[in-house]
Amino acid sequence: MEFSFSFPALCILYFLLFFLVKQILKPQSHKKLPPGKRTLPIIGNLHQLAGLLPHRTLKSLSDKHGPLMHLKMGERSAIIVSNARMAKIVLHNHGLAVADRSVNTVASIMTYNSLGVTCAQYGDYWTKLRQIYTLELLSQKKVRSFYSCFEDELANFVESIKSQVGQPIVLYDKASAYLYATICRTIFGSVCKEQEKMMKIAKKTSLLSGTPLRLEDLFPSMSVFCRFSKTLKQLRGLLQEVDDILEEIIVEREKTTEILKEAKDDEDMLSVLLRHKWHNPGGAKFRITNADIKAIIFELILAGTLSVTDVTEWAMVEILRDPKSLKKVYDEVRGICKDKKRVTGYDVEKMEYMHLCVKESTRIHPAAPLLVPRECREDFEVDGYTVPKGAWVLTNCWAVQMDPEVWPEPEKFDPERYIRNPMDFYGSNFELIPFGTGRRGCPGILFGITNAELMLAAMFYHFDWEVADGKKPEDIDMTEDFGAGCIMKYPLKLVPHLAK
Structure with missing residues (x-):
């Protein structure tokens, strides 16, 4: 009897033997890890995480094993945080121990090898970038200075919808077009000549990076065999296209514009970054390079469009499905903006009920239900359990925000719950952390929320809405x-009518 093995079969056999021997020879740890499901050899708990909605799967497991749970994801240990008390202990009390990012392969590629504020490791570089973001790029003063830009693009957004009055529109497409235009203008100071191309690249990047973790992230020992995968090759190609566009813009700006030493109220984001490159304000230990600038710009484009579009779409559908909230939003928006030609940023600042609606929507539908993973820098203890150095720390903020002990009827859309129990989503209330908290909280919350609320206010001011295809609001498919x-698995289709 003859046996013949194909090359793929030999590779699989090799890897199985390799991991089995590695598991046998691995020193046994005596650390008391948090509770969790029993693991299988090699794959750990990966078989229990199969499915498209990891935040819901992890919540089901945490309901059985507790709000601090340990899982084995291939070769990696992961600590899952699933309620407000644990979020405060891990992310606040031990914030420095979990200040590093766990950067997956895709994120590393798209951030120029972990440059920029999102994926950079904790240290002087990250601290300086964080200061630039919070004090100069995305501060309240800076966001207000962009109001005229927001309002100009909002007028285009409204006109685009008016051109299709009485016809079905896909809200996601309209919102993302507004946001791409807005973020490009705030970054570059004018309409980017390659804006359409950048939009297409960002969308392709989103589709290709949709898988949260890849094989090489779960099994670092196999990374050498995965680096030439088709997906990674496509992502590197997209990054090269982005790099070419941004390099040309930066070089042209440096040739044609004087880079000032002092900040100006009306300077765009690129001017801020070039000022730090050329004049090193504050005497930082490093000088920003073109690579840093390109990484920052691309992460601003991705975060400022994709996540804000999600926030806008989910808020719209929740408001439409709740007649009481819908009436209050219409009354508030049309009362504040009465007889005006367009909605302004300062109008939106007065819209208290609109803000409650967006806040409640981000509680039920956080744009990132699993916050960007962190990596433990050192061992520390929580309730007698060890969170080990090198472990991924995953915060299931969706589970935190759906805790019935904190949120009565958590599945119910109830904006008025914040009147009874005031909370904000800026990171100080650990029961509500859709944008993260602590050192690694999102620095762009105000920019994103302002744009989401501007779009919603404009839509409710200028138009009356019905669901496409003759559906009632309660029939909208809410599948994630x-x-x-x-x-939303099935993008929201609506029919606009001019406001009466």
Whole structure:
């Protein structure tokens, strides 16, 4: 009897033997890890995480094993945080121990090898970038200075919808077009000549990076065999296209514009970054390079469009499905903006009920239900359990925000719950952390929320809405899909009518 083995079969056999021997020879740890499901050899708990909605799967497991749970994801240990008390202990009390990012392969590629504020490791570089973001790029003063830009693009957004009055529109497409235009203008100071191309690249990047973790992230020992995969090759190609566009813009700006030493109220984001490159304000230990600038710009484009579009779409559908909230939003928006030609940023600042609606929507539908993973820098203890150095720390903020002990009827859309129990989503209330908290909380919350609320206010001011295909609002399919974030599986289709 003859046996013949194909090359793929030999590779699989090799890897199985390799991991089995590695498991046998691995020193046994005596650390008391948090509770969790029993693991299988090699794959750990991966078989229990199969499915498209990891935040819901992890919540089901945490309901059985507790709000601090240990899982084995291939070769990696993961600690899952699933309620507000644990979020405060791990992310606040031990914030420095979990200040590093766990950067997967896709994120590393798309951030120029972990440059920029999102994926950079904790240290002087990250601290300086964080200061630039919070004090100069995305501060309240800076966001207000962009109001005229927001309002100009909002007028285009409204006109685009008016051109299709009485016809079905896909809200996601309209919102993302507005956001791409807005973020490009705030970054470059004018319409980017390659804006359409950048939009297409960002969308392709989102689709290709939809898988949260890849084989090489779960099994670092196999990374050498995965680096030439088709997906990674496509992502590197997209990054090269982005790099070419941004390099040309930066070089042209440096040739044609004087880079000032002092900040100006009306300077765009690129001017801020070039000022730090050329004049090193504050005497930082490093000088920003073109690579840093390109990484920052691309992460601003991705975060400022994809996640904000998700926030807008989910808020719209929740408001439409709740007649009481819908009436209050219409009354508030049309009362504040009465007889005006367009909605302004300062109008939106007065819209208290609109803000409650967006806040409640982000509680039920956080754009990133699993916050960007962190990596433990050192061992520390929580309730007698060890969180080990090198472990991934995953915060299931969706589970935190659906805790019935904190949120009565958590599945119910109830904006008025914040009147009874005031909380904000800026990171100080650990029961509500859709944008993260602590050192690694999102620095762009105000920019994103302002744009989401501007779009919603404009839509409710200028138009009356009905669901496409003759459906009632309560019949809208709320099925989730998991891509770069948690999105509607079936994009929301609406029919606009001019406001009466």
